Amino acid sequence: xxxxxxxxxxxxxxxxxxxxxxxxxxxxxxxxxxxxxxxxxxxxxxxxxxxxxxxxxxxxxxxxxxxxxxxxxxxxxxxxxxxxxxxxxxxxxxxxxxxxxxxxxxxxxxxxxxxxxxxxxxxxxxxxxxxxxxxxxxxxxxx
Amino acid sequence: xxxxxxxxxxxxxxxxxxxxxxxxxxxxxxxxxxxxxxxxxxxxxxxxxxxxxxxxxxxxxxxxxxxxxxxxxxxxxxxxxxxxxxxxxxxxxxxxxxxxxxxxxxxxxxxxxxxxxxxxxxxxxxxxxxxxxxxxxxxxxxx
Numbered sequence: 001x002x003x004x005x006x007x008x009x010x011x012x013x014x015x016x017x018x019x020x021x022x023x024x025x026x027x028x029x030x031x032x033x034x035x036x037x038x039x040x041x042x043x044x045x046x047x048x049x050x051x052x053x054x055x056x057x058x059x060x061x062x063x064x065x066x067x068x069x070x071x072x073x074x075x076x077x078x079x080x081x082x083x084x085x086x087x088x089x090x091x092x093x094x095x096x097x098x099x100x101x102x103x104x105x106x107x108x109x110x111x112x113x114x115x116x117x118x119x120x121x122x123x124x125x126x127x128x129x130x131x132x133x134x135x136x137x138x139x140x141x142x143x
Numbered sequence: 144x145x146x147x148x149x150x151x152x153x154x155x156x157x158x159x160x161x162x163x164x165x166x167x168x169x170x171x172x173x174x175x176x177x178x179x180x181x182x183x184x185x186x187x188x189x190x191x192x193x194x195x196x197x198x199x200x201x202x203x204x205x206x207x208x209x210x211x212x213x214x215x216x217x218x219x220x221x222x223x224x225x226x227x228x229x230x231x232x233x234x235x236x237x238x239x240x241x242x243x244x245x246x247x248x249x250x251x252x253x254x255x256x257x258x259x260x261x262x263x264x265x266x267x268x269x270x271x272x273x274x275x276x277x278x279x280x281x282x283x284x285x286x
Contacts (some may be wrong), residue, residue, distance in 0.1 A: 006224035007194045009202055014216045014246075017203045021195045023187035029172050031199045038207060044166035046200035050267055051150045052164045053192035056174045059152055060160045060189060064181060073157045081149035089269040103157075124193055126232040131270045 018042045047084075047092075050128075055080040055097055057124040058136075061117035062099060062110075069109050074143050075102035082132070092132045099138040110138055161185045190227075190235075193271075198223040198240055200267040201279075204260035205242060205253075212252050217286050218245035225275070235275045242281040253281055 005024040012018040017033035018040060031046055033039025044052075055078045066073055077100040082092040099114060114136055118125050125134060148167040155161040160176035161183060174189055176182025187195075198221045209216055220243040225235040242257060257279055261268050268277060 005188065005191050005194075006222060007191055007198060009195070009198050009221040009223070011202070011206055011216075011219035014206070014219065015210070017206060019199050019202055019221070021199065023191050023195070025177070025184055025187045025191065027187045029187070029195070031195070031203075033203055033207075034168070037203075038210070039203075041168055044168045044170045044172070045148065046196050046203060047266055048148050048150055048166050048168065049192050049196035049199065050270075051148075052152070052166070052172070052174070053189050053196060055150060055152050056162050056164065056192065057189035059154070059162055060174075060176055060182075063154060063157070063160060064176075067158065067181070073154075076154035076157065078152040078162070079149060080152070084266065088263055089266045091266045091269050120231055123190055123227065123232045123234045126234050127193075127271060127274045130274045 012042070016040060050092070051080045051082055051095070054095065054122075054124040054128055057122045058097060058114070058117045059099070061121045062113045065113035065116060066105065066110065069113070071103070071105045071109055073101055073103045073105060076100070092128070094133040094135065095128065096135045096137065099136070100141065101138065102141040102143050104143065105140055107140055110140065114138060155185070159183060193235075194223045194225055194238070197238065197265075197267040197271055200265045201240060201257070201260045202242070204264045205256045208256035208259060209248065209253065212256070214246070214248045214252055216244055216246045216248060219243070235271070237276040237278065238271065239278045239280065242279070243284065244281065245284040245286050247286065248283055250283060253283065257281060
């Protein structure tokens, strides 16, 4: 076992819901609730961050592998969406991650890069994939 | 089942690892890898975002419940840290969340608020708690 980075949060205002989050990397972001829940929408929602974590975790694996394979990626977008349960706690029951690559990229190599991330490298995929159904899709667009 | 917010990511530069993330709430953040992995540290790491998601999810529950109980919170900080597995995928094996509240807050009510979040309201706790051991601690500091 090794120590992963720790994260610190501070409530902006005791009458609100916004937290300022400080990362060991030196960066800060703010999260907040929506106005319908007593927040002021000063930042994204916590469960949106969960999707952002998952998509960026796998995205960094995939682009890193494609770079090693010398694949000519010109643009790389990811769309991630989730269905949530109706009852509390409203866990994500299914998550869809769509990788959209522009460039003359070999389809087999892209599929292999995504599979390596899904099954071997991305901790967020391994953790969330154990409790929600994660579906991965990809699309290659010609430049 | 209902649709949760979706999130979109765009790779900043095909030779780097940084992604710009756009949330349905209208906000944007950037994540990046460390320089040791080919990134430029332009933002926090994806797995740090996972911890931020978990801590802010439960933190918004707790402060929201304490506000409803009219507890005089003056300051609220959260520290979250995780141990990760040594082998790929380096999943979090244990996570510790420490709630640090300054104010003349009733200890029993704080403990109850945290328990309600842990067991009933926070989707991130429910999902990640199924695959990692989550330990919750709290401290009340007198103002």
